[in-house]
Amino acid sequence: MSRSDHNAATGGQPSIAAGCPVCAAQSKAVFDDLVAWQARLARSEEAQARFATMRGFCAFHMWLLQQIGDPLSLSHALAPVIEAWADDLDTVAEGSAAAVTVAAAQPRRRACPVCRSEREAGAQALHLAAAATLGPTESGDERLLCMRHLAALLADVTPKAVPPLARAHAAGLRALAAQLRSYLGKRAASRRQPATEDEQEAWRRALLFVAGARALRDEGPP
Ligand SMILES: [Zn+2]
Ligand SMILES: [Zn+2]
Structure with a gap:
């Protein structure tokens, strides 16, 4: 993602190689946060207690934590959470808490x-x-922004800012589409030609522009 895209740029067109800057900032924040949490959870009982009180992260971020964690740090993190859930279920079993408290205690986005x-x-x-x-x-x-973040920006800027924003992104996306088409053309059985690195990776960048970064989700309702 660090390669420049000067060769594909024409007429001041925004770079399509670097990916969406909002996705990049969010992905960095998420992984920085997860790495810091993982380090704290491995050695701090206070952090473990806080994690247990929250019943962990939302499901999506629990799996991201798993991706950067190892069995030892994950066991440190999860043992108090599992015990807290068991305590909750004991109170429900004894009738001192209503069954709905189990749903209410689920970590929310x-x-x-x-x-x-x-x-x-x-x-x-x-x-x-x-x-x-x-x-x-x-x-x-x-x-260029990914479509998700572009949509958010278009909904937020002044009407005057919409046309240049839409025009610049349309041009960038057309350049990316041209790379995809060129790759397809070169891979056609009739004329196998070597594809450039940009063309070979175009599908990956296209996915990032269409769906945003992999470590992020649609911001739907909580
Ligand atoms: Zn984005
Ligand atoms: Zn989360």
């Missing part, structure tokens, strides 16, 4: 601290992207 980091980093990066649309467009450092 909005309450999950990693979700919060993701949301705050996204809002900040989107704000920067909005500011960039008002500034000079010849900086050569523009990056």
